[in-house]
Amino acid sequence: MKKTIVLMVMALLLIFAGNAFADSTDYYTFELSDQVTRTSVNYKNRYNITIAADLYRSKDLDMSEDHPALVIGPPYGGVKEQGPGVYANQLAQRGFVVLAFDPSFNGESGGEPRHTSSPDFFVEDFSAGVDFLGTVPYVDRERIGAVGICGSGGFALTAAQVDKRIKAVATASMYDISRYIRDGLGETMTEERRDQTLAEFSQQRWEDFESGGAELSGQFPNEPVPEVPEGLNPVAAEFFDYYATERGFHPNSIGAFTKVSQMAFMNFPLLSYVDDISPRPILFVIGENAHSNYFSESVYEQAAEPKELYVVPGANHVDLYDRIDVIPFDKLETFFKGNI
Template identity: 65%
Template sequence: MKNMESVKTNVDPKSLTFKLSENVTVQKVMFKNKFGVEVAGHLYLSKDIDTSKKYPAIVIGTPYGGVKEQGAGIYGQNMAQRGFVALSFDESYNGESKGEPRHISSPDLFVEDFSAAVDFIGTQDFVDREKIGVIGICGSGGFSVTAAQVDPRIKAVATASMYDISGMFRDGFGKTLTDEQRNAMLVQMAEQRWTDFENGTPLVPEGFPRTPADSIPEGLDPVTSEFFEYYAMKRGFHINAEASFTATSGMSFMNFPLMNYIESISPRPLLFIIGENAHSRYYSEDAYEKAAEPKELYIVPGARHIDLYDGGDNDCIPFDKLEGFFKEYLK
């Protein structure tokens, strides 16, 4: 079986933040991107898969700061149960992926990781390499769109609660930055680089607590409170998901054009899934306006941003919609 030497072991179900279905198997895999960094993934297969046949495949990226054992795994499991080979992965320098120093965030690396995942999945004997789609959740939604702009092997793109991380840094995390404020951010990060160099290691700001919290602290703004609910509480807590990156990572994003050529993805399709009450919905709405046909904006009633990570209390992730989308366009 081609390239399956990179499959290590079956995944311990206890390492996941969700219940593993009895209808799938999940295996740890490792593959290198073009920079030579080993990327860690979980390969989800239906238990009744016939490996003598070829199947469509879906590559799934994590929320920005998340890991494959969380929401990306939920998507992987569900897509595998619906007849797809599914691969969720950790971005380079994060989670179980290799790369030093840890917790670097870089758009060119994270975009490349999608193409590296396509390299891996498209060389499995039981995958039809002409039928590969991607799903990007939160920040990886933006990276998946950018990857599709330059990698025509990606035949269809779906995003859920998409964040344009470059846009996030440029607009000051939802605010409108003045030129002076933007320059001040760049000066601060540039000064930090000298400090990092002198210390021999980059500063990583403190992320969410490394043990699950029982309640959301008072005084947090609504967006931070929402992320705390997922990353720092039992709902989505995982020891590898600190949701924090090196203090100078923002320099790489300031002028990186994640969405500048989104119209070039056409005639390949784009599906943007957003929660009705998501604080991030304007990123998907802006991208939808810029994209060329075929495209669709699908709104999940009542859902917040993080509810599309794990489905929330109402299992609101529209997996039937995703199944129909990819079966229509990966045929």
């Protein structure tokens, strides 16, 4: 009887939570399907930081039954109103209850300093999403999977290394952020250069402490621009085309983190125990022309069975953020319905 009352209260909170926390911008980069209901929710992670998220479900979902659920994290520097929402909007139409969240310190989630990046916190945010989904009355807590886009792919896999409640993981255009930063942000990183970089970060800590703030790395324009400027290298142009133009621009996604955040990623590598996920399955989705494929390919080699590397013909890295005509939703549906 007590459990029934708790579930009823949870259901009412989910239905009426509405705009209570996470709709301050009301700015999405895609159109919500008329077949889908999106509800703004918030909950705490284990560090007591409030996580802002959107819960998606089909309007005709039978809420008297239990359904499979997915937690989806954004590209590194992204927010729930971008790629995660695109995925959630599509997957909800396929029968999943889907939670798209803003990482700690970013978007509309809590935490200070703003725009902090942390391997520990970003991994924890996936497990916190599982915590929340397990309390939703119409979710089967034994059938929860995770989807990570870009940097969140590495965080989702790292969470699954230890969180057995995550029954299956799919990544799209995965980035291993710890490897990326330690290797020099896509540039050649010699030992000498790494020592110099760490010395600069160490000095930056004093400057942040004395100023009472946290200096950020460079960021995208604060208003969408009509086109990608000339002179950018192909990878930078690809990201600029998504984050800085009308295609994917969002005011909470500035493309910047505190400079000293990089120290944590250089000190605490992700994906050290990816083989521990087995026998739970992993699906790596990459674009045929994506610059980031080496991350997924190398982690695929480390992972134990069952695993699959799925290549999307003609797609680049960012195409898998929002191109609904390119993202293999049929493949994702089959993968998760067969494994959670």
